[in-house]
Amino acid sequence: MTFGRRLLMILGGASLLASPSVAQDNGPTARYWVYVANESSDLVSRVRFGPDGLTEEKTIPVGARPADLDGAHGIAVAANGKFWYVSIAHGAPYGSIWKMESGTDVFVDSVTVGLFPATMSLTPDASSLFVVNFNLHGNIMPSWVSSVFTPFMNETAQIETCIMPHGSRITRDGMTHYSTCMMSDQLVEISTTGHRVTRRFRLTDGHEALMDLAETANRAMGAGRCKPTWVVLDPEDEHLYVPCNGRKEVLEIDRSTMTVRRRFATGAGPYNADVSADGRYLVVTLKGAQAVAVFDLETGKETRIETSQPVTHGVVISPDSRYAFVSNEAVGATRGTVDVFDLASKTRVASVAVQYQPGGIGFWKMEQ
């Protein structure tokens, strides 16, 4: 056997690209930690950023079947930081949510939910987790949002929303959940205590309006489709931001009146988004453009910054509103990366290779 050994050496050399990078001048004085789910490795990376640079300090195996991709997809970290949750998207057939203890990163409990559980969010008291069952690859049919009572990891409700739900955010009072539906072109509001849909909003261009609550099965067709992939709230819970993956823009929607206030043009494939805690920046990942778009929410001005690898996926902003942590899936056997962007200088200040197809990213903690 000759060729194989040569190939091994070549590929072994490639792994040097994964060495930690170092922060630039005026770098961080604090330390920041994020968790990142690597969908094609079934590993969750714990990534640290600080004065000593950006490092994948640990990988945590998740999933139970070595010969199948279990598909670690979404990450949510409890506000008190005690536990983090990862959606295991694939199953037989239903996926699951794993509860892990932060820091030790040991498995605590799990619960089976629906088809391809993807994005999650937690109530501020961390007692309840909501996860959208994306059903990415299944038949075109309405799916549901699962509500999970986290102390016992019990699925307490299945709230049918629409076709291909994705994105998940809960208001700061913990009472309302928002998600979107890619195929139904909807933004859906759920009462977290009533476990029912309270409002539906059509996102199709020119037809933006509240909808009949019963329209779970509508499938948007034709031009002008938003194909929403995410939803995020501003710090005051006044506005909703919905990236329209299908038409290169982000909608700013007034939460009280459910009307579109502004439209932010983006590059190809706006996908995930986050708003800084100070309400100043909206950061949008551009999956099709290998970039992030940083919007100044006061002026609406965009700054486009290239990411280190293509297929830019997730973003989370540190609570001090200083850094955006972005996951890039990359392609094939090229390991994905986590980039750090300084929101003040609008530059990429660090990048580190993680595992294969990093997607969901959640902020754990910062320490001075």
Add this chain to the structure above:
Amino acid sequence: MSRSHKYLGVVGVVAGLTLSVNTASAQLPPASPEQEAAGARVASVVFAEPTIIAERGDTVTLAPSFFDADGNRVEGAMHLLFARGNQLRRVGSMLDQSGRFLANRPGTSTVIALVRVAEDGDSYRGIDGIKQVGTIRVTVRDYPASRIAIAEPAYAPYAGTSFKMHGTVWTDHDTEHSSATIEWRSENPSVATVTPSGVLSLNQPGTVTLVASTENGISEPLQLQVVANPVRTLDISPTMAAARAGDVVMFDVNALDGRGRAIDDVALSYSVFGLDSMGGQLFEDGSFVAENPGAYRVVVNMGDLASSAIVEVALRPNPWEINLVDHGAVAHVATSDLWVFEGNDGRDYAYTGTHAKGGGERLFVWDVTDPANLVMVDSVVVNARVVNDVKVSDDASWAIITREGASDRKNGIVVLDLADPAHPTIIAEFTDSLTSGIHNVWINGDVVYAVNDGTSAMHILDLSDPANPRHVRRWELRPGDTNKSLHDVWADGQYAYLSYWDDGLVILDVGAGTHGGTPADPQFVSSIAYGMGNTHAAWRAGKYVFLGDEIGTPDGMRGYVHVIDVEDIDNPTEVAKYEVPEAGAHNIWVEDGLLYIAYYQGGLRIVDITGELRGDLYRQGRELAFYRTSAGEGEAITPHQPMAWGPQPYKGNIFVSDMNSGLWVIKFAQPQVLTP
């Protein structure tokens, strides 16, 4: 505890919608300082009754009362009652916090009582501001029993015979009762006695009424006319004089009447005694297998008549020696499936896929013409992170590799042209209806069966023009039901065998003509499932289908090979198993009476499956050889750990792919002739 039927309407709505059953509040409701103070005092909870039994469909009220450590009642605490269990499988759920519990299905549920306290006062499982103060078990019983259906006796009611009676309890909702048992009695014990569990002994001719009783005062009579036993002589003799451990010994049993005529509908009892050994088993059809050598006495009896036979059992032949021929180390990426074939250039090739660990985007091409000198000659890169399966067409002119984890989430299959088998080229990427991952494929002439990860359907593709695959149709179990998982498919020209995870083995007619199926339009034939589920891979050889599980546990992979008798294709029956303790079965190949199993951490296993099969093949010593496919540092992505994926015997060698270490070739030191 109060009971009410007025919520039955609610039950129907909840069951139909599978939506919005309010249990504990999702977001913990805010508590006032007074409520938190009261909660802090609570030390225990007492429910209306110490144990609660509810009937399926009922709503019962748990009525909790709270007490402090001194036994004084505490008023004003905010409590949460929570029924454990998942939404779809839950025994019951709380309708509200007044304590109304909806009994969904039979079983036992635990309801947990929590109280709100100050956020800095207490926490429970990581959630601040709550504490657990008690639990109660709620047992939910099925709908009331309404009738018993007694099964027709399997044997004629001859005096002096004994057999088991069977019956089914049905509820007043016309569903089979989940827990009710039947108790039997005889109204004329002089004619027949019956044990409470239904073992019937017919004593003398006459009329007897058997009564089957169950809960709720339900009973069902069955009148039997016991007739004189015509059998006068009973004789048993084994069909083979000498047997080895694992050989299935059948018996000629003759029950004759006074005129020498065979009586076939008489119940006979069998028993086996080890005379100097243990491990002999008798099966329902009267066959006998021993796991250990020695002498066994097999007895058949009926009333006062009895006959016995001695079976001398010897050890099976010694295990066969196998030797390593070569190891093609792959140490940077996990290896998946393999296919070994003779290319149209006359040389031999092995194609191996790659898995996620290390980045599974490649197919490796090995020249294995000299199996003692494996040479990796090329690789094909596709947009994927797992190339799980590799299959080559019958004429070796094209091949398929499957994709999962594609960066554009359009997976499907990739078709390779093998005009130059050392350097295959991509001629088609086909994703129509297959954008989700394709886990496995099987080639049946020009037809390809593809296992769709997303829909759990078997998609049927026309590859008559390999450069232009065409989607023909799909076949799936229970269309419209998402709760199913298809994992693999194997087919011969007649039937396809689908490994449908918790639905077990599903058999389709794909050309046998017995059920109207064709290769491109399969028709359902039959299925067999078993409790442990996780049905992963199948292979038919002779009248048996070898069916492997894949079970992930915290201690590693588990699962074994079930042996399914499909001689009656409409009624598949499990007859034997092969199980390596503390390891997990993966892919299977059967050839020339040998079962090859890549047994994950158990390495390669080779089992003699000649002749009839019954019982536990491993314990019977039918395993002929095993090989640990593990390699050291630098030669494995995970050193010193076998993780065998797939076997394939080929031209006198055995090729094995191992996730951790690549491609292996091993060989029997001295090929021997198997004796069925």
